[in-house]
Amino acid sequence: MKKYIIYIGLLVTGLTLGWLIFGNSSKDSTTSEKNSSESKTEEIWTCSMHPQIRQPEAGDCPICGMDLIPLEANNNSNPLVFEMTDDAVKIANIQTTVIGSGSVDAKGLKLSGKIKADETNSASIVSHISGRIEKLFISYTGEKVSKGQKIASIYSPKLITAQKELLEANKVKDANPKLYEATVNKLKFWKITEEQIESIITSKEVIESFNIYAGFSGVVLNKKVSVGDYLNEGEVLFDIQNLNQLWAIFDVYETDLKGIKTGNKISFNTPAIPNKTFTSSIVFIDPVINPTTRTATIRTTINNQNQLLKPEMFLEGTINNTSSNNTAILVPKSAVLWTGERSVVYVKFPDLPIPSFEFREVTLGESNGTSYTILDGLNNGDEVVTNGAFVIDASAQLNNQSSMMNRNLLSNQSESLPDYTTSTPIEFKKQLGLVLENYLSIKNALVNSNVKESSKNSKSLIESLDKVDMKLVQGESHIFWMAQMKAITENTKGIIEATNISVQRDFFNSLSNTVISTTKSFGVEQNTFYVQFCPMAGNDKGAYWLSKEAEIKNPYFGDEMLTCGSIKETIDENFKNKGTKIKNSPMSGHNH
Template structure:
């Protein structure tokens, strides 16, 4: 489901971008003029050079016109830029028309009384053989197989049943010793018992031994009897084969009792315990419900499917349940009683290990919605328990949140993919995890390959070449697909997945855009994600420089990565090529806790 959500998000963003680009191209061709937004250090950038008011769209703030009208992308009324007063990257402002167009619906959340009781969790699984009931039928004496009474896989076998006859020279010799000992019994009585024990150790029955003694004749072949009941899962011998003592003839599996293994997702494990009851059905046995209890919970999560196995044991005397049958079960477990804060399921945007909601900002002239990450607990029907991130009385978006998130993504505000926006300008880097020691060299080398493509993209921006940047960004996307994320495990794997989403989204956008300044906006976010990855996972060799331009994006500042200490600014190119300084350098000894800051950064020289 998470994968499908991400696909929907990218599709919405791509559609909006396509419409915006189409407008820019057609508008430029028809009017033959371009509106240039100059750096304004006073913060009053809502007027043109002639002093006219600038009009924009609250849903698509990249639209700039010097007269009122309709947004060419969504058709909403444009508003004066001066009314768009929020500088918070976590808050998206919209007009009333935008809210209606997105059909935004909200719900005020509050605490609910949870009386406890039975909670039903739906599970799927398979029937498996009970490993403890597996056995092998072996030859107790060496010899040649003369005849087989069990000849195919799947044949049922009962304990004591005839399986085969074999000829054994060793048994012939042992019988001769027994008969000779009987003749000397009067002088050496212990020899008789010793000869009998030798035959007993080879699983020769007392009746057979008595017959040999009474008749005084040697038997040339002996019958092998089944030591256990079960179904033949593997026939290892054929007629004429010579087998050694202890060699397996058949593999048997007793199916009178079977395991039923259910898959449980990580988020459900907190409420599952040994002893919980599961009722299940299988399409192979219609109109029949089976009941069992959990006897074992697998302590290891499957890294590929992200589930743990729940084992139940079921009596199967009639063989109705066969290994590999599909089953569907309902787990009944108890929920804790108490008062809990809950949020509707429809309000949640799932993004891997994180969950996101949008909250309506109260008492604002323009409808505004705040990006918020939340931590969720167990599911209660169509609600989720909120563990952190929300307070009672807050108004969350329950419908239209995908449209809001797509608009925030397009506007370079905090969203599911643009999480790094809210971290810019903060001390977040000091709280980054450190996986440098546990990251394999092979993964660090793949990061170096990715950085090679990134540096080519940076040079395209230094040259202010939009076409070259689009081509280089596509190569960055190809390099991302070549990174083997299976080299990472646990939390390191999940952290890379988060950065990968941002890297893929912004490199794709750069490759689709045609205007250098909008490409540079995406390059800023791509750089933030890659800088974090570089700090968290480390490098195997060489030195990389994290450089900063304080003038970028109306003095908000922006970072990038360079292989050389010399400043070559990708956000201004020839206009201010040397504007910037080295903030941190990263080499194979880099640690986040002891970040290596440039001792003597070059001065900020602005070449206009």
């Protein structure tokens, strides 16, 4: 009986504990589900064209005016944008820098180098007569030597014989003056002075040892003889180097040589003399690249009258390696991922709850020390990743998003043109028609090879482009138009800024491809346009343009080859895009 009472007590206790645990768990689960349900109702709204826009409610994009769409968690549809968690950013040590325009000259190119002796201020002290060294008045390497200083005393049997000949010739000087002159010249050839010759004739005694004097001031770099050595005529006793002027030699990588010219200022210092900066100008640039180090040397001269600098001292220099003071967008070299053909950076969208980084291809200009000049792809104020870009790129690749190795995600999307000819509103086509009219005026100016007129008409195109209401197209067509509009703007501005007809035609080539793609994708209203092609334009790669007339008038050559080309396609109000992109491929049957 007692046993049953114990069992019943244990059962009651177990039931009580079970109710406490599972009852509370159920309650917590209900609360968790409620909170989860509430969190799911909190939506974030974004713009499909500008993913940096994040708002808690629906509305219009503050940039382009497009309707905002709900942002699905962890489902970024833009292959260019890669999202990371805050913890991932910390683990990868992602660091960013806000870039902007700056003076190219303000960025110095850091160089390393050495002090070298000035080769133009070196000399060798040689013996002009053969004989044995009796005495040396310079005894060690590094000793200072002054011009005219006695260097050595030499015993020369040949010189003794020549002196005897001089004394004999002096006796018959009046009868045979040519013999006397010959013996005197022989001694002068051996660097015997006229004073010494007069002394020999006056004393009528042969001098057994003659002194050698320094003809150059400096320090002894090499001592090549000792007392008792026998010298041949012309043999070197000492190498002398003047250190009052030195060379500062720096190594420059071949990629940094483009903007460096003689006359550029270079400042440098040496750890041996802290807190002192030397400044000089480049006087020589080595015309040959070292095949092992891939560097060339540049040289500057430096005054060293105070003897502070010594050959072989290490140097750290800074050079302003461009010849102009034009401003440019500069980005740290650590931000650039380089594949050989393409250069890539990642740009962070500011002030977003989820760290987001956009894949950007950039065009690099000159190397400026620790930075690159950016010709295209970035704008002032962009926040670029300067540390950890490779980690982001690798993560994007694994996530099947655009990266250095996954560029085809972009190219595959643009292999064919979309067809919005049916869905595009008539009003948008009318506005696009005004853009086309200004494009045609640029084409006509280039046909006439008129630089000023094409620049003027390009400004009109920009004005008509600004009047196009982008809100008239929605969804994918809106995104496509934004990309086309950017390309049209950039190439048109290139025509405006160019002062050379050839450069304008290069920009017009790119502009034409974009305009043709835009026209084929959106269609036209009550107009007919002809896609025309010349296989000899664009450096014989071929180039397209759009025309309202079937008659060929080539904008790439003007009067030189006005009728070179043929009609590739016709675009009218019934045109339906076949999905093929404009390609610069040769054609047959063209006119000349």
